[in-house]
Amino acid sequence: MKVRISKEEEVEEEQPLSPMASVFLSPEVDYCGVTIMGFKTKFCPDVLLDALKHNVSKHPRFSSKLSEDGAKWVEVQVNVEDHVVVPFIDPKEIGEDGQGFVDDYISRLTTIPLDRSRPLWDMHILNVKTPDAESVVVTRSHHSLGDGMSMISLILACTHKTSDPGNTDIPSLKRRETVPRGLRKQGWFLRLIFTVGSTMRLLWNTFVDTVLLFATILFLKDTKTPLKGGKDVGRNPTRFYRRTISLDDIKLIKNSMNMTINDVLLGVTQAALSRYLNRLYGKNHEVDRALTWNQNHLPRKLRFRAGCTVNLRSDIGFKPLADMMAKDSKCRWGNYFSFIILPFSISLQTDPLVYLKISKSIMARKKHSYHAALAYFIIKSIRTVFGAKAASTIFNRPVVNLTTCVSNVIGPMEEISFRGHPIAYIAPSNYGQSQALLVHYMSYAGKMIISLAVDPRIIPDPHKICDDMEESLKEMKAALSEKGLL
Structure with a gap:
């Protein structure tokens, strides 16, 4: 794969790296975000080049490169042709459905680092027909430029509703009530008792989570399973796998169980990974090549934890790009996220609703803790006092010791288009992490898109994990129907 390189003209304006940007640029972390977008029509490269020429200079991170000492952003005059790749594709190489070619191409990209002498992003246009798209555009952007919220906001700023080209589609969220509605009608004494009790639980949960966080940084590791990666996994090629499920089914379960969409997705993930691991462990006990899925082959006392990303912005949901770029904005651009550590229940349950109840309980407790904000504060403070190298080590240790x-x-609630090109799906993901499995969910136009990023040397069959997710969702819906809860 050859990319033309040209020297871009520097201008005088410079800005220091943010603490999180310097952490992501360290050799020990060095994460890169990937956004895969499928389009319903063939994609015209000239349209993308024209849009970039008019807009890329308006965004300081996409029109800046690293200084020679790697401590500052230096604004440059961007030559967008150097950041857009349209490879020549021999029709003989595509194959039957084109998806294999696209997957191989994106996997090769994960082995090619972004050129640090230029702004840290590029876009690849693949006019290859796949089962669910006529063309695919792959955007790579280094994690130092911004987090997932920032990147999706940028995509929304560049698109419009297919049904109404004059409007963008900015999804909004409402904050959940922290005080039960019924308690508001009670007397001041009951409200005082609730407030004191809630504060004590908050402090206790934060203390316990802090102890577990430091234990994870220092020594506490997950059990070695067929899904567990290691510190060198991030240097291996990454493959991406995608599956689309019904958002209506997820909302149906959410409303029936009085929980959030995040709770449902966490329950589905736990159920699917339990089935997947049980099948792998069961192969060691296979008799006459016959193995029933409901035989429990999982080892006892399995420690299996996941890092869950948390948005730290005071304004939740996506905001217009202009608002994110404004000075002192509450929804500002950048890396303003942290993580919480979730203990997964990897077990074989006869009632699939148990996974949902467990996930709801876990998330309810984690929401009542300052774990995420404290983790961000610790990393930021260490970077200020001891430097980016120490902060990156502290940041990466939990990633290595956790499983996923x-x-x-x-995402957008309606279908969106980019200058007349309707988007079939949007699948954000990441590579460079020290984990063999990443699970990203994104809602789009009435669908929920599952994106898996895997190390194929450890997980050669990610499609089976998606199969288990679909099957787990069906079983949960059927269980609710049988109990008359739908």
């Missing part, structure tokens, strides 16, 4: 990472991003 899960995130959920709310």
Whole structure:
């Protein structure tokens, strides 16, 4: 794969790296975000080049490169042709459905580092027909430029509703009530008791989570399973696998169980990974090549934890790009996220609703803790006092010691288009992490898109994990129907 390189003209304006940007740029971390977008039509490269020429200079991170000492952003005049790749594709190489070619191409990209002498992003246009798209555009952006919320906001700023080209589609969220509605009608004494009790639980949960966080940084590791990666996994090629499920089914379960969409997705993930691991462990006990899925082959006392990303912005949901770029904005651009550590229940349950109840309980407790904000504060403070190298070590240790990472991003509620090109799906993900499995969820136009990023040397069959997710969702819906809860 050859990319033309040209020297871009520097201008005088410079900005120091943010603490999190310097952590992500360290050799020990060095994460890169990937956004895979499928389009319903063939994609015209000239349209993308024209849009970039008019807009990329308006965004300081996409029009800046690293200084020679790696401590500052230096604004440059961007030559967008150097950041857009349209590879020549021999039709003989595509194969039957084109998806294999696209997957191989993106996997090769994960082995090619972004050129640090230029702004740290590029875009690849693949006019290859796949089962669910006529063309695919792959955007790579170094994690130092911004987190997932920032990148999706940028995509929304560049698109419009397919049904109404004059409007963008900014999804919104409402904060959940922290005080039960019924308690508001009670007397001041009962409200005082609730407030004191809630504060004590908050302090206790934060203390326990802090102890577990430091234990994870220092020595506490997950059990070695067929899904567990290691510190060198991030240097291996990464493959991405995608599956689309019904958002309506998820909302149906959410409303029936009085929980959040995140709770449902966490329950589905636990159920699916339990089935997947049980099947792998069961192969060691296979008799006459016959193995029933409901035989429990999982080892006892299995420690299996996931890092779950948390948005730290005071304004939740996506905001217009102009608002995110404004000075002192509450929804500002950058890396303003942290993580919480979720203990997964890897077990074989006869009632699939048990996974949902467990996930709801776990998330309810984690929401009543300052774990995420404290983890961000610790990393930021260490970077200020001891430097980026020490901060990156502290940041990466939990990633190495945990098994996986899960995130959920709310996307456009209606179909969107980019300059006349309707988007079939949006699948954000990441590579460079020291984990063999990443699970990303994103809602889009009435669908929930599952994106898996895996190390194929450890997980050669990620499609089976997605199969287990679909099957687990069906079983949960059927269980609710049988109990008359739908």
